[in-house]
Amino acid sequence: MTPLPLRRQQGVALLEALIAALLLAIGLLGTIGLQARAYSALSDAGMRSEATIAAERLIGVMTTDTGHLDDYALAAGGQPGERLLAWYTATRKSIPGATVTVTVTAGTGAKAPSEVAITIGWQRKADAPANRHAVRAWI
DSSP states (O other): OOOHHHHHTTTHHHHHHHHHHHHHHHHHHHHHHHHHHHHHHHHHHHHHHHHHHHHHHHHHHHHTTGGGGGGGOBOTTOOOOHHHHHHHHHHHHHSTTOEEEEEEEOOSSSSOOOEEEEEEEEOSSTTSOOEEEEEEEEO
């Protein structure tokens, strides 16, 4: 005759295995979610670095052409002038769908530097919030 306590323990190993499989599945789903968020953050950081490089490149060009700073101004949604066109095209190529604004404010004085504000905006996905990177320099 089999003792009664052994009968009560039948299937306990199966229940433990099911609980372990459930915990493993929850852990794997968390890992997949973390990986997706890391990929999204990496993509945003890449676009931000492209925007920084583009803005610094334009500031370098403007620094060598101080006599024509006003020719580099670009309003939101406006068409770039001749001096800005090559940079604008390259920036839109490296940052698809980028919106660019360049504001030049002349200094108040004979030797006062002009303030240049460059704003580059982009949207990585249609349902994601828009990103914006602004750089300000005095030339």
